[in-house]
Amino acid sequence: MNHKMFSQVFCTDNVNKNASGTVALASTLENAKMLSLLALIVPLIVSTSCDEVSSLNNRSFPTNFKFGAATASYQIEGGWNADGKGENLWDWYTHTFPDKIQNRDNGDVACNSYYKWKEDIQLLKDLGVNHYRLSLSWSRILPNGTVNNVNQKGINYYINILETLRANNIEPLVTLYHWDLPLVFHELGGWYNPLLADYFAEYARLCFKVFGKYVKTWITINEPQTTCVQGYGIGGKAPGYLHSGEGVYQCAFTNVLAHAKAYHVYDKEFRASQNGRVSIVLDSAWAEAASDKPEDVLAAETAMAFSMGLYANPIYNGNWPQIVIDRVGNRSLNEGFPASRLPQFTPEQIQLIKGTSDFFCLNTYATSYSQYQNTVNESIGTPDYHLDMGVRSYRDPSWSAVVDWVALVPWGFRSLLNYVWNQYDGVNEIVVTENGWADVESTLNDTARITYVSEYLSALLDAYYEDGVNVTGYTVWSLLDNFEWTNGYTQKLGIVQVDFNDPDRTRTPKESYGWYKGVIARRCLLESCVN
């Protein structure tokens, strides 16, 4: 159904908050039977003043639920050439193409966490989080990318962090790779090169060996979709390649293979002694059908298959989604290719990749509507990922948003949690490994961030208690304002402000930090909750 029609009805004095509260209600009513009920409810809400409409779930978070905060190596560390670190893709990209980054910024210093990590851990401790999601810089540990040259100082940096987290009773969620590819592998073709899967597995083996004593939760790769679409398909992120017809799929192929090989290394060589778990972080916006028309419903399914499905389907269900196989296959034949542009997995590879996840890690920030576009015979001769997909995506302009990849649509988050839960085989637990609000001012009074996170956490509780989706953790992105890739330092997502004009990179908690701390302490979004 079309949520759009409900989103502008209420509360002219506080449109954002209450519009989302209203659509949150609408999203719980996903079937036709409920639609008629909604027609009855709407007039009642209209007659209520906005202040009296609280859309927040009043249940306590489950006792085993874990709260956390996240960062990533290139976005916060700086120390880009300190103590033997090798050059990585983002060092090279920002230095070589400064004009591709807002204000010609780079991550050379970033939040200076290479030197200020103790302060970061103190902020986490004061916040009261259960876990901290951080990533390891591959080229800090292996300056040449390969295990023949290990940088002990890089290893020590992370050991110090992991020991201090342990001393403070904060569980590390460690991502092996968050986009900062050692430069040598970029020169060998980056994620287009399937051999990268073997190099990644060797790097993973080293990390399991040297850090495994401290780490019980491993994440192999962060958001391959964003890497493959933006880095290798349509530009916009390093390496900025425009190979939308083949590149996205080649990149997806290598990513899921790399993940699977690293998973099996852990499974065979470390699981018995370390007893940890391994997953991959997958990201997607929620794709909502623009209307009830079958072609729009199919368009939304297709959008999910081409975004999350390219990665989740091989890992959880086996092989690419059928809809992707069919669409890319048909267009490829029409275009005169001898075979599909979608690389084929061998039956052995399908088996190798399937089932390589111990729980589901989800990153999400936005929602869009999906409308059918007949691209079956359109622009043949222009191999293109979006033409393969054949979906027009758009946002409701009334949704609160400051940047183009984050929008306040809590009902979309709830739908996405339900989708992941129902769509993928063997998922018995979902951890939200990133979610948060972007602004451009880094104001300390960040009420819009509090609104966003509170409504998303409320939608999460709805999914848990009302829909039976086993979501066991939430990780806010980000602990700190940081280097937001090609957006430089112009987009701020931290619950702690960082002064990038100050050589000391002074950190100042925002109001959202204090608010989140209270939620964690009370385990409740309101002043008090129902158990």
Ligand SMILES: *[C@@H]1O[C@H](CO)[C@@H](O)[C@H](O)[C@H]1NC(C)=O
């Ligand atoms: C909690 O929310 C439910 C559902 O909105 C409502 O029925 C109940 O009265 C609320 N309980 C309290 C104590 O606020």
Ligand SMILES: *[C@@H]1O[C@H](CO)[C@@H](O)[C@H](O)[C@H]1NC(C)=O
């Ligand atoms: C690592 O890379 C650097 C820079 O390309 C090179 O000078 C050095 O010889 C390499 N070291 C090893 C052990 O491969």
Ligand SMILES: *[C@@H]1O[C@H](CO)[C@@H](O)[C@H](O)[C@H]1NC(C)=O
């Ligand atoms: C084209 O799509 C149809 C389903 O729509 C599928 O049966 C067929 O196998 C596809 N062709 C190729 C070459 O993938």
Ligand SMILES: *[C@@H]1O[C@H](CO)[C@@H](O)[C@H](O)[C@H]1NC(C)=O
């Ligand atoms: C695509 O073109 C073929 C050949 O002209 C035609 O048979 C088919 O119906 C077209 N499909 C669509 C969806 O337009």
Ligand SMILES: *[C@@H]1O[C@H](CO)[C@@H](O)[C@H](O)[C@H]1NC(C)=O
């Ligand atoms: C939810 O996940 C937790 C942690 O893995 C597990 O202990 C629990 O049994 C799961 N609950 C359900 C209903 O699957």
Ligand SMILES: *[C@@H]1O[C@H](CO)[C@@H](O)[C@H](O)[C@H]1NC(C)=O
């Ligand atoms: C923050 O902003 C809100 C709304 O704009 C306002 O009500 C509140 O007083 C402000 N708080 C501070 C500390 O400035």
